[in-house]
Amino acid sequence: MKKEYRLEDLDCANCAAKIEDAVKNIEGVKECSVSFITEKMIIEIEEDKEKEIEKQIKKLVKKIEPDTILKAI
Amino acid sequence: MKKRLIKIVISAIIFLIAICIGKFNFINLDENILSIIQIVLYVLSYLIVGFEIVKKAVINIFHGELFDENFLMSIATIGAFAIQEFPEAVAVMLFYQVGEYFQSYAVKKSRKSIASLMDIRPDYANLKVNGNIEKKSPEEVKIGDTIVIKPGEKVPLDGVVIDGNSMLDTSALTGESVPREIKVNDKILSGCINVNGVLEVKVEKEFGESTVSKILDLVENATNKKAKTENFITKFSKYYTPIVVFLALLIAFIPPMVTKTDMLEWVYRALTFLVVSCPCALVISVPLSFFSGIGAASKKGILVKGSNYLELLSKTEIAVFDKTGTLTEGVFEVQKIANEKEITKEELLELAAYCESYSNHPISSSIQKAYGKEIDKNRIEDSKEFSGKGIISKIDNKEIACGNIKLMETIGLKNINQVDEIGTAVYVAIGKQYAGYILISDKIKEDSRKAIQELKKVGIQKTVMLTGDNKDVAEKVNQELKLDEVYSELLPVDKVNKLEELLKNKNEDTKLAFIGDGINDAPVLARADIGIAMGGLGSDAAIEAADIVIMTDEPSKIATAIKISRKTLKIVYQNISFALIVKIGVLILSAFGLASMWAAVFADVGVTVLAVLNSFRALKQN
Numbered sequence: 001m002k003k004e005y006r007l008e009d010l011d012c013a014n015c016a017a018k019i020e021d022a023v024k025n026i027e028g029v030k031e032c033s034v035s036f037i038t039e040k041m042i043i044e045i046e047e048d049k050e051k052e053i054e055k056q057i058k059k060l061v062k063k064i065e066p067d068t069i070l071k072a073i
Numbered sequence: 074m075k076k077r078l079i080k081i082v083i084s085a086i087i088f089l090i091a092i093c094i095g096k097f098n099f100i101n102l103d104e105n106i107l108s109i110i111q112i113v114l115y116v117l118s119y120l121i122v123g124f125e126i127v128k129k130a131v132i133n134i135f136h137g138e139l140f141d142e143n144f145l146m147s148i149a150t151i152g153a154f155a156i157q158e159f160p161e162a163v164a165v166m167l168f169y170q171v172g173e174y175f176q177s178y179a180v181k182k183s184r185k186s187i188a189s190l191m192d193i194r195p196d197y198a199n200l201k202v203n204g205n206i207e208k209k210s211p212e213e214v215k216i217g218d219t220i221v222i223k224p225g226e227k228v229p230l231d232g233v234v235i236d237g238n239s240m241l242d243t244s245a246l247t248g249e250s251v252p253r254e255i256k257v258n259d260k261i262l263s264g265c266i267n268v269n270g271v272l273e274v275k276v277e278k279e280f281g282e283s284t285v286s287k288i289l290d291l292v293e294n295a296t297n298k299k300a301k302t303e304n305f306i307t308k309f310s311k312y313y314t315p316i317v318v319f320l321a322l323l324i325a326f327i328p329p330m331v332t333k334t335d336m337l338e339w340v341y342r343a344l345t346f347l348v349v350s351c352p353c354a355l356v357i358s359v360p361l362s363f364f365s366g367i368g369a370a371s372k373k374g375i376l377v378k379g380s381n382y383l384e385l386l387s388k389t390e391i392a393v394f395d396k397t398g399t400l401t402e403g404v405f406e407v408q409k410i411a412n413e414k415e416i417t418k419e420e421l422l423e424l425a426a427y428c429e430s431y432s433n434h435p436i437s438s439s440i441q442k443a444y445g446k447e448i449d450k451n452r453i454e455d456s457k458e459f460s461g462k463g464i465i466s467k468i469d470n471k472e473i474a475c476g477n478i479k480l481m482e483t484i485g486l487k488n489i490n491q492v493d494e495i496g497t498a499v500y501v502a503i504g505k506q507y508a509g510y511i512l513i514s515d516k517i518k519e520d521s522r523k524a525i526q527e528l529k530k531v532g533i534q535k536t537v538m539l540t541g542d543n544k545d546v547a548e549k550v551n552q553e554l555k556l557d558e559v560y561s562e563l564l565p566v567d568k569v570n571k572l573e574e575l576l577k578n579k580n581e582d583t584k585l586a587f588i589g590d591g592i593n594d595a596p597v598l599a600r601a602d603i604g605i606a607m608g609g610l611g612s613d614a615a616i617e618a619a620d621i622v623i624m625t626d627e628p629s630k631i632a633t634a635i636k637i638s639r640k641t642l643k644i645v646y647q648n649i650s651f652a653l654i655v656k657i658g659v660l661i662l663s664a665f666g667l668a669s670m671w672a673a674v675f676a677d678v679g680v681t682v683l684a685v686l687n688s689f690r691a692l693k694q695n
Binding site: 012063 | 129132136138142173177180183184293294296297298299307310311351352353356357360361364
């Protein structure tokens with residue numbers, strides 16, 4: 001399934017790339033693309049794992065860029 | 074944002090004071106006291122502007138983020154303090170922050186300018202309920218509801234006009250500045266602006282399915298489809314930072330051990346390395362350029378579905394066109410009525426319309442359409458269709474024959490000049506006397522010829538036309554348009570095969586674009602390197618199938634799109650090479666002790682700023 005998130009206050013382009021890379025490595029994530037410009041993350045994940053994956057992504061984002069807030073859209 | 078700016082300014086002022094008192098020593102202080110005051114001021118200035126960074130660096134170390142830019146900057150500046158290069162330490166942090174500030178300003182600005190470019194999202198819909206009007210959000214309106222659109226308002230949902238007429242400004246969708254007329258029973262698309270009249274519209278699609286939502290979604294997600302160049306840079310930067318840091322370590326320790334020279338000098342050089350170790354300029358300017366390019370294109374009514382497609386488009390050297398509906402209008406119309414002396418044009422058309430009134434052939438319907446009046450069936454006594462030839466009817470007691478040259482020969486007219494024009498000629502005879510002909514054809518779009526010329530001008534190597542039409546028609550169309558190759562009488566399957574053949578025979582590095590109307594050429598659109606759909610406005614199929622959608626009916630927009638893509642890619646390459654050359658240059662110079670930390674700050678911040686500014690140029694397209 002496809003999910004979209006907004007990454008509010010994503011201020012550094014390098015971090016966007018890092019987040020993208022890290023999220024790709026989460027188990028159950030098939031595809032991840034972060035656009036620094038539109039502050040948007042689009043992921044393709046396995047069904048039923050939505051909650052678990054979202055929790056992990058939140059943790060990752062906080063770790064890589066503490067000022068950025070992840071919001072589902 | 075504002076707080077950051079204030080910090081930078083205060084810190085800069087303190088920094089300047091510290092430098093000045095060192096230079097001029099206004100109040101004749103003792104050297105030692107003076108230098109202590111100076112150091113205090115430097116540290117103060119540093120903390121104001123750099124504390125955030127150091128704090129983040131410390132936190133990130135605990136997160137295991139070692140090559141994070143905050144960390145690198147902290148090390149470089151604290152290191153500079155340690156070897157007593159105070160002004161450098163402060164300057165590096167100060168300029169780094171200035172750069173960051175500018176960068177986030179620039180990004181915010183470009184986010185905004187693209188948003189305003191795509192400012193077509195309607196805020197509300199005037200829903201009509203029992204004669205009253207209620208303001209609702211467009212999401213709440215359902216199919217079948219009636220909405221009212223007042224002058225100056227955006228059309229919130231797709232539908233059909235049931236009352237009123239007006240002019241419609243479609244420029245936000247198509248880049249076309251001339252307003253379009255709209256009246257009862259016309260389809261109306263969301264995202265347009267109603268110019269003067271009040272319209273009542275029956276909603277046909279929910280907001281999520283409406284044109285405006287689709288387009289916004291498409292443009293917003295375009296930067297998520299990344300170009301190869303972009304992915305390459307991301308990968309490159311992943312290695313760049315660790316390598317530079319590693320080199321810095323080598324420089325700090327190896328040469329002093331080998332040559333037994335002053336270690337401080339080498340540490341200074343190593344710290345200079347750290348300052349240029351951030352790949353920011355590259356990482357930020359590449360997506361920014363693509364985004365600007367996509368924005369510029371959408372302003373011209375060209376929707377690019379991803380950065381990757383913009384990149385592919387710039388490498389296009391073969392343009393393959395579908396004929397009907399792309400280069401031609403796709404509607405069959407009476408183009409010409411050639412009457413003999415004994416009869417007027419109107420009479421000829423009237424007779425032909427009556428003669429063919431019982432036929433449901435497309436030719437007949439276009440003649441009926443041109444005639445445009447009701448047929449009085451009492452005037453027709455008899456009507457007989459001759460398959461593959463035409464029709465002979467008896468009207469007002471006269472025998473009228475309408476058909477091709479074979480029909481004329483059947484009734485004994487042998488010396489008629491065959492018409493040598495694009496399209497199908499319907500010859501008309503009245504009582505075995507030749508009366509003239511009516512030419513019906515699919516009109517070539519006004520813009521098509523210019524489109525092909527423009528493509529050649531921008532350096533497209535080969536233009537090809539594919540059509541299911543017969544050879545004569547295809548050749549005649551091409552006499553006017555002058556494409557390089559024409560393949561006619563192709564079934565839909567043949568079109569795919571022909572495309573495969575063209576793909577196989579071309580050079581690996583060059584790309585092939587297929588331009589169609591998205592109606593029955595979806596497989597070909599999908600198979601080409603880049604599928605471009607024409608006249609996408611309102612056609613879901615076209616928006617779905619293509620990589621690039623031209624919202625208007627003008628094929629000349631393809632050359633515009635190619636120009637935009639080339640300019641964008643040029644800017645991308647400029648930025649990459651500029652950033653790399655400066656950074657590597659500074660690395661080499663500082664390794665030999667020829668570049669100071671000041672030069673390194675420029676290589677880092679200055680290059681980023683210049684690259685960001687340069688990428689804005691992609692927004693401006695002529």
